[in-house]
Amino acid sequence: MAIITPCRWAGWDHVPTTYEDLIACCDALVAAGITPFGCAGSETWCVTEYLEPIIEKTIGYEALNAIFAGKATWNDEAIAGAVDVFQEMIVKGYFDPDGLTLGNDQVKANFIAGKYAFYQNGSWNCGEVNDAEGSFQVALFPVMNAEKATYGQVIGGPSDSLAVSATSKNPELAAQAAFELGRAICHYGYLAGSGLPAWTPDYDTSDVKPLVAAVAQIVAESEGMVLFGDTAMSADPANIYLNYVSQVYGCEIDGAGFVEGLTNTLQ
Numbered sequence: 614m615a616i617i618t619p620c621r622w623a624g625w626d627h628v629p630t631t632y633e634d635l636i637a638c639c640d641a642l643v644a645a646g647i648t649p650f651g652c653a654g655s656e657t658w659c660v661t662e663y664l665e666p667i668i669e670k671t672i673g674y675e676a677l678n679a680i681f682a683g684k685a686t687w688n689d690e691a692i693a694g695a696v697d698v699f700q701e702m703i704v705k706g707y708f709d710p711d712g713l714t715l716g717n718d719q720v721k722a723n724f725i726a727g728k729y730a731f732y733q734n735g736s737w738n739c740g741e742v743n744d745a746e747g748s749f750q751v752a753l754f755p756v757m758n759a760e761k762a763t764y765g766q767v768i769g770g771p772s773d774s775l776a777v778s779a780t781s782k783n784p785e786l787a788a789q790a791a792f793e794l795g796r797a798i799c800h801y802g803y804l805a806g807s808g809l810p811a812w813t814p815d816y817d818t819s820d821v822k823p824l825v826a827a828v829a830q831i832v833a834e835s836e837g838m839v840l841f842g843d844t845a846m847s848a849d850p851a852n853i854y855l856n857y858v859s860q861v862y863g864c865e866i867d868g869a870g871f872v873e874g875l876t877n878t879l880q
Contacts, residue, residue: 623647623730628752630764635755639707642730648706651720651729652862654713657855658843659720660862662733664699665768665842666754671695673761674837681845687875693868695757696861703864713863735769736828740806743824751827765836771811772844803829850879 623641639649653659669677672691679685702708709729712720717734724732725745732742733754742749756762775791777784795811802808806822809829818826832838843851857874860866866874 628750630752630755632755632757638730639702639705643706648709648729650702650708650731650733651724652708652712652733653715653717653720654859654862655715656717657859657862658841659717659734660858661842661855662735662768664696664858664861665839666733667699667757668692668695669766669768669839670754670762671698671757673758674766674839676761677839678845681840681842683846683850683880686880687872688880689872691758691761693872696868696871698757700861700864700867703862736809736825736832737807739824739828740822743806743822749824751824751831753831763836765834767832767835767838768841770832770838770840772840853878 623638623645625638625641629635629638642649650663652663665677671694672689676685676689680687709715709720709723715723720729721732721734721738721741723729725742725747727747732738739751753764753767756764775795777787777791781787799808799811800814800816803810803814803818803821803825806825809825809832821829839845842854846854854875857866857871860874861868861871
């Protein structure tokens with residue numbers, strides 16, 4: 614998911630919805646002395662929020678889901694190409710070089726302050742961004758390969774859960790309590806601007822923050838979802854994956870190295 618300001622500094626008043634327009638917009642921003650993207654390199658999960666949409670919109674959500682689940686191989690030239698596209702964006706100055714050492718809170722603050730035009734991160738930021746001074750929009754990363762992916766394919770999705778022990782004295786009652794607690798968390802998280810509704814709201818949503826409502830609409834209309842890689846995978850594979858993502862962001866390895874390393878290490 615992306616949280617984006619209209620690129621008004623470079624003559625744009627809307628979020629680019631095609632890859633060609635995104636590149637044209639970023640080039641115009643760089644020429645104007647504006648950094649297109651802010652990314653917290655010291656927190657590698659933030660880097661995945663830029664790399665994974667590019668991969669998903671290149672190979673499609675089903676293929677990426679299968680890889681994260683260990684049912685398919687990383688050994689795909691298209692993935693290597695997607696990684697190379699990401700690195701080309703870094704080399705062209707689309708990313709703040711100081712971001713390599715910054716944490717997510719600082720990058721988000723820089724974005725809200727107008728230092729960057731784009732900030733890709735989770736929906737949990739929407740309430741805070743919505744309340745900041747300025748004009749903000751939300752959008753998805755554009756399609757890279759229309760034969761494999763569509764605009765409505767999303768990186769992210771529901772991953773929080775509540776569980777009931779099988780040895781509980783009253784498992785059915787406990788399960789119902791967990792269900793109602795989950796529904797209440799979604800309800801008030803949505804109204805507060807820190808979460809999305811997993812149930813169709815049956816309450817007044819007129820005060821829901823516009824950015825939050827916009828993301829909820831995107832999710833409701835999504836054509837496929839992929840959990841963040843480090844969430845979809847178990848701990849050890851996830852840490853290996855994040856290590857390779859970090860090397861990509863630091864330009865220590867290219868797309869071929871990323872694919873070869875993960876193929877040899879995880880599969």
